[in-house]
Amino acid sequence: xxxxxxxxxxxxxxxxxxxxxxxxxxxxxxxxxxxxxxxxxxxxxxxxxxxxxxxxxxxxxxxxxxxxxxxxxxxxxxxxxxxxxxxxxxxxxxxxxxxxxxxxxxxxxxxxxxxx
Amino acid sequence: xxxxxxxxxxxxxxxxxxxxxxxxxxxxxxxxxxxxxxxxxxxxxxxxxxxxxxxxxxxxxxxxxxxxxxxxxxxxxxxxxxxxxxxxxxxxxxxxxxxxxxxxxxxxxxxx
Numbered sequence: 001x002x003x004x005x006x007x008x009x010x011x012x013x014x015x016x017x018x019x020x021x022x023x024x025x026x027x028x029x030x031x032x033x034x035x036x037x038x039x040x041x042x043x044x045x046x047x048x049x050x051x052x053x054x055x056x057x058x059x060x061x062x063x064x065x066x067x068x069x070x071x072x073x074x075x076x077x078x079x080x081x082x083x084x085x086x087x088x089x090x091x092x093x094x095x096x097x098x099x100x101x102x103x104x105x106x107x108x109x110x111x112x113x114x115x116x
Numbered sequence: 117x118x119x120x121x122x123x124x125x126x127x128x129x130x131x132x133x134x135x136x137x138x139x140x141x142x143x144x145x146x147x148x149x150x151x152x153x154x155x156x157x158x159x160x161x162x163x164x165x166x167x168x169x170x171x172x173x174x175x176x177x178x179x180x181x182x183x184x185x186x187x188x189x190x191x192x193x194x195x196x197x198x199x200x201x202x203x204x205x206x207x208x209x210x211x212x213x214x215x216x217x218x219x220x221x222x223x224x225x226x227x228x
Contacts (some may be wrong), residue, residue, distance in 0.1 A: 003224045004159070031214055033215075035218075040125065040220060040223050041220060042206060042218045042219055043206065043218040045159075045215060045216075045217075048214060048215065050214055052222075058215070088159040090159055090160070092159075092160075095214075103148065103150075103165055103167060103210075104162050104165070105152075105160070105162070105216060107159030108159050108163070109157070109158055109159050110157075110158075110159055
């Protein structure tokens with residue numbers, strides 16, 4: 001069981017370049033999340049989705065876009081990368097309706113992104 | 117809105133010593149509280165959670181936490197630290213049904 005898989009694991013971009021981070025989960029979870037982790041700031045929610053075809057803004061959505069065309073995939077896009085977006089990005093998923101609770105997030109192993 | 121504050125960005129202990137990581141919460145409603153652990157180069161894993169019921173919660177790897185409403189605290193403890201406990205620990209509170217809000221994290225350093 002793979003759980004939550006993120007690709008790529010590392011990426012270096014130049015300012016102004018674009019890229020897409022892919023998150024895939026095989027647990028039939030309804031909810032998916034994108035967080036960024038920065039030193040001294042913990043994890044901050046960028047965007048999230050409560051089901052296929054839905055997205056919502058989190059705490060720090062500016063400069064990012066997301067899409068959830070398929071239930072198992074959640075894509076995070078940077079249209080014009082900036083040095084301030086240098087961070088470690090984590091995808092997470094949760095909530096199976098058959099369990100009826102939403103008490104545990106399952107995390108991917110992260111993407112280290114550097115914007116020069 | 118619900119939030120958590122972790123006191124101390126770094127905590128150093130000797131192997132075999134007591135581990136105490138502090139977390140205080142702010143919530144206008146009964147909170148759902150969590151501790152997650154992050155080992156180097158990995159994602160976060162759930163250590164334990166408090167939802168309702170017993171205020172002393174036991175988690176994996178010998179960790180436990182006690183919900184104290186009067187002190188608005190949810191501190192994480194382990195009686196005897198092991199080298200393998202070295203990691204970063206995050207306290208979190210659930211905001212609404214869908215979202216978790218994380219603290220800034222505490223890095224635990226364990227020396228021989």
